Amino acid sequence: MSIIWEAYRQLFRPKSTEKYPFGNREEVSLPDGFRGKMILNRESCIGCTLCEKDCPSGAIVIIVDAKGKRPTFFLDRCMFCGQCQESCPKKCISYSKEFENAAYDRKSLEVR
Numbered sequence: 001m002s003i004i005w006e007a008y009r010q011l012f013r014p015k016s017t018e019k020y021p022f023g024n025r026e027e028v029s030l031p032d033g034f035r036g037k038m039i040l041n042r043e044s045c046i047g048c049t050l051c052e053k054d055c056p057s058g059a060i061v062i063i064v065d066a067k068g069k070r071p072t073f074f075l076d077r078c079m080f081c082g083q084c085q086e087s088c089p090k091k092c093i094s095y096s097k098e099f100e101n102a103a104y105d106r107k108s109l110e111v112r
């Protein structure tokens with residue numbers, strides 16, 4: 001296909017960019033499988049520590065609480081690679097579509 005034809009074709013395709021952060025935040029379209037702020041199903045977690053061991057950026061620390069060992073995720077270190085979800089034998093890590101995770105204090109970037 002010639003480059004001229006490709007340029008012509010692109011002129012009539014629907015736009016694929018979003019006016020973020022302008023416009024309505026709810027209208028930003030995110031693809032299936034998008035990895036935003038993670039969600040931990042604490043009830044299913046068995047505290048095996050595999051997620052902490054496999055995280056390539058040291059974004060998970062296992063903390064012992066009343067229910068035993070549970071991971072805490074530090075979003076400021078996370079690169080949203082999905083490895084912890086892959087490694088979890090109980091499938092208790094999932095990702096929301098929340099991508100506006102900037103914050104002034106690190107404490108609010110913890111996910112437990």
Ligand code: SF4
Pocket residue numbers: 054055056057058059060073077078079080081082083084085
């Ligand atoms: S998504 Fe990747 S970087 Fe983030 S906590 Fe999981 S394994 Fe670590």
Ligand code: SF4
Pocket residue numbers: 044045046047048049050051052070071087088089090091092093
């Ligand atoms: S890998 Fe899954 S079950 Fe194991 S500690 Fe992490 S979240 Fe819990």
